[in-house]
Amino acid sequence: MSGHHISSAKFLWGVGIVLLVLTFITVAVTWIEIPSPWNVVVAIAIAVVKAAVVAMFFMNLWWDTKFNILLLVMSIIFFMILVGITLLDTLYRTDPIPSF
Amino acid sequence: MAQTSANVKKGDHVQHHFVDSDQQFESAKMGMWIFLVTEILFFGGLFLAYIVFRSWYPELYLMASDHLDTFWGAVNTVVLIGSSLTVAMAIRSAQLNQQKGLIINLAITIALACIFMVIKYFEYTHKFDLGIYPGAYYAYDGIAHDKANIFFSIYYMMTGLHGIHVLIGIGLMIWLIVRARKGHFHSEYYTPVEITGLYWHLVDIIWIFLFPLLYLID
Structure with a gap:
């Protein structure tokens, strides 16, 4: 090799x-x-x-091969989607979860 | 003599379903990267919890962060970066057929990982002494905020999961040393060293984010 x-x-x-x-x-x-x-x-x-x-x-x-970079970039993109969609909910609540 | 034994070894590691050594190496590495993707998303859930609660209680994070010791957090960052360097050096040693260098670099990595865990142990026990436990067990009144337990629940979950990864890394590194001593690794075959290296660097990257997010806010 x-x-x-x-x-x-x-x-x-x-x-x-x-x-x-x-x-x-x-x-x-x-x-x-x-x-x-x-x-x-x-x-x-x-x-x-x-x-x-x-x-x-x-x-x-x-x-390295570009594919492995692609995998890393995709994981970051999916993490940002997770954060983005969740914040669309949590940022606009009038009252956060009552007991927390 | 060394030449012939190297020749015998050369093809030994190639499994029958791979075309050649290179294809096998690349496949293993790609598999590891896919695993690392799942690891990023695994930790991602905790980072998300951090972000959501920080957006709800920004003042809590500023107050609670004062109770984390920036100095020891920074020392641990330096320790982990050092261990990443020694892992990279270990891979280099394996690539150059330097048996001894490989074992020494892996041993230094284990030592640094242990230093990290010892520092973490003292940080945790110091907090336990104050009554700073996660979740419902939180029993400290030094922080004037109703939700103070939330910050520390997140702190324990993130650093705890990271600590478990460090412990697993130590286990993997011991396994690598055992195999290296048996002469399993050489320039033609060092896949387990490379792959464990990728894992270890990811553990380092996670800490690179945890350190400023938990310790450096005030």
Whole structure:
């Protein structure tokens, strides 16, 4: 199986360091009180970037068949459909579930 | 001598219903990705619960999150990223026929996973001491909100399910070391290492989202 992609040790360490830097940034942005909706947006955006780096370069999707990327993207799309349709209900209730 | 034994091994792992080693490898990997899709949707249900209750009680999340220790959450993030790196290094070792490197990297991964679980244990017991239990067992009055138990129910469900995945990962990694010591893996066949690696990276990705969503809100 000579066709498989083999990452160099240097590259893998580089990816690891990038992830650690992003972890530091996501903690550091909480020190500079960003106003309300945007702090969540920034936190999620950094998490998405980190997840994408892991998926592309640790899970090797970058060099993989497109079908496996398609599977990952589809799972995210279906998760968003789940969230979207549920919020259409829960956001517009006059009273949330009484006992909760 | 090594040459001939490698030649004997070469075709051994290919099951009769596959054309060749590559097709078998790609099929196994695709199967794993389909499993990971179900895992994403499995955790997705919990993320949805998080989102719905946060939209209902945004102030509760801000108050309750103060009771989670950002420092230990961050340490655990670093530990898991480190373990993802060592898993990637383990796969590289297997691809290069480095028996020893494979076993060492898997062992470091297990050690990091255990550190993660130990930190999680101390976080949980600290909360239990305060009376912060999930659901109806919640018995802490430090948070001035009627629904305080909801945040911690979600916290325990999400981190608990994630913790179970870490424990399963440790089990899989031990299995890989046992097989690696028997010399089962080499550059032509390392599918179980690759596939366990994919699983482990997904567990890391889930934590990457859990950390800011649970610990970093205030």
